[in-house]
Every structure is written in structure tokens, then in C-alpha cells.
Amino acid sequence: LSIVAVHGLNGKAYKTWAQDGKLWLADFLPLDIPYARIFTYGYNSRVAFAGSASGVDDHSRTLLERLMAKRRQFGHTEKRPLLFICHSLGGVIVKRALAIAHERSRRYSSITRDTFGIMFLGTPHRGSDTAYWGNLLGKLADVLTLGSIRTQLLEDLKRKSAMLGATCTQFIERSESLHRIFSIYERQPTKRSGLIVEEDSAVIGLPNEIPIPIEADHRSMCKFSNMRNEKYQMVLDCIVEMVENA
Numbered sequence: 001l002s003i004v005a006v007h008g009l010n011g012k013a014y015k016t017w018a019q020d021g022k023l024w025l026a027d028f029l030p031l032d033i034p035y036a037r038i039f040t041y042g043y044n045s046r047v048a049f050a051g052s053a054s055g056v057d058d059h060s061r062t063l064l065e066r067l068m069a070k071r072r073q074f075g076h077t078e079k080r081p082l083l084f085i086c087h088s089l090g091g092v093i094v095k096r097a098l099a100i101a102h103e104r105s106r107r108y109s110s111i112t113r114d115t116f117g118i119m120f121l122g123t124p125h126r127g128s129d130t131a132y133w134g135n136l137l138g139k140l141a142d143v144l145t146l147g148s149i150r151t152q153l154l155e156d157l158k159r160k161s162a163m164l165g166a167t168c169t170q171f172i173e174r175s176e177s178l179h180r181i182f183s184i185y186e187r188q189p190t191k192r193s194g195l196i197v198e199e200d201s202a203v204i205g206l207p208n209e210i211p212i213p214i215e216a217d218h219r220s221m222c223k224f225s226n227m228r229n230e231k232y233q234m235v236l237d238c239i240v241e242m243v244e245n246a
Helices: 045-049 055-073 090-103 105-114 130-143 147-159 161-177 230-244
Strands: 002-006 037-041 082-087 115-121 180-186 209-214
Touching: 002 055, 002 090, 037 055, 055 090, 055 105, 082 090, 082 230, 090 105, 090 115, 090 161, 105 115, 115 230, 130 161, 180 230, 209 230
Parallel strands: 002 037, 002 082, 082 115, 115 180, 180 209
Antiparallel strands: none
């Protein structure tokens, strides 16, 4: 079993998932699921979601290549179930990566074959509604306190709204092969921008999807300071359900 965590806009491979000096992916989850290999994927999210039109594709391909390299490193030539955990726009990277894997099936067939579940934490799934994406990206830019780069980044992000919508549509068309999708959505507003990804955007409405609310805001919904934390236990229960059916 391999678990791969992917952060979102302005996130970091470790900082996104850490609270009070505790990284639950490294400090808690290995104790609860000791037979899993757990990885975090770090990338420059400002480059991915701004700049050139190929940014998301580039980082999605890099994710696929790093996964392939890790699987070769650990000798995973036979089937080894793969689970993704995504925060915010990190879910877009994973959705695009799976689309590329389908398109280049000869190279990435083991990834499409072995991916059995995805947990989305505050990931938007709305389709090609440009106005929606513009509003969402504006709220994200506000809550992430991007400072002097905010205006330019926001313009770059808005230009990518069609691509973001298309990525979501592609994922929905191919999602029935997944055993389970957990779509976790925030119930607490941020101080600056309220709810960032509301339920109607965070939930796709697929037969294999389980929507679950979490009493946290967009930034804190993926951080847990101890193993007894109620929110961590809820996330753990979802992961365990997928693992047991892999």
C-alpha cells in the first residue's frame, strides 16, 4: 500500500500537513497503518497554477514520473494499491495526473490500475464555470495572504479557469474505476474570506463518492496536532475503509 499526499496553492510538502510541530502523515498515520508507505509530493504551486499554460501538466507529469521511480526503487512490479490524499488545488494536480496516465496508458498503466481511492480535502470540482473559478481563486488568494504577488498570480489563475474546469470534467468521466472517493468539505469560515470551497463545489455527486463535512476552515482541515483529535480520527476512518477494501 502506498499513500501519496499532494498540497495545494502556496502549500509545502510538509508544512501544509503539520500543526504544533506534528506532521500527522509521518507522526500518526504510520502508527495506525504501519504497512503503508507514505509519501508527500512537493512542487512549486505558484508555477503550477500561474505562469505558462503548461504548469499544471508539467507538475502532474512530474508526480507520475516520481511515482514510477519510487515503485521501481521499492520493487513494486506487482500490484500495489495506491491512495491519494489531496488538499485544495492539489486535487487538480492529481486529477490531471490521472488523466495523463489514462492518455499515456502504456507508460502509466500500473498507476491507473493500482489507484483505488482518493481523499479530497477542500478540492473544488465545479466544471467550466469561469465566473465560479474566478471567485474561488480570488478567495484563495486572499486567505493565503500572498502579499505583493497576489494581483499577478490572480490574473494568471483566472486565465486558467477553463483548464481547471476541463480537468474536473475529465476526472468525472473516468472516476468510476475508483473504488472510493471521499470528498471532505469545510464547515468553518476563514476570517478573511468565509468558506473557500463550499459543499456544492467540494462534492461531485458520484455513486462511489462519500461526502463528509469537517469542522475546520480551509487551511486547518488538513492539519492535526495529536492522534486523539476528532478530525484526525475521522480522516483516519476514511483512509482505513479504503485500505481494507483495496
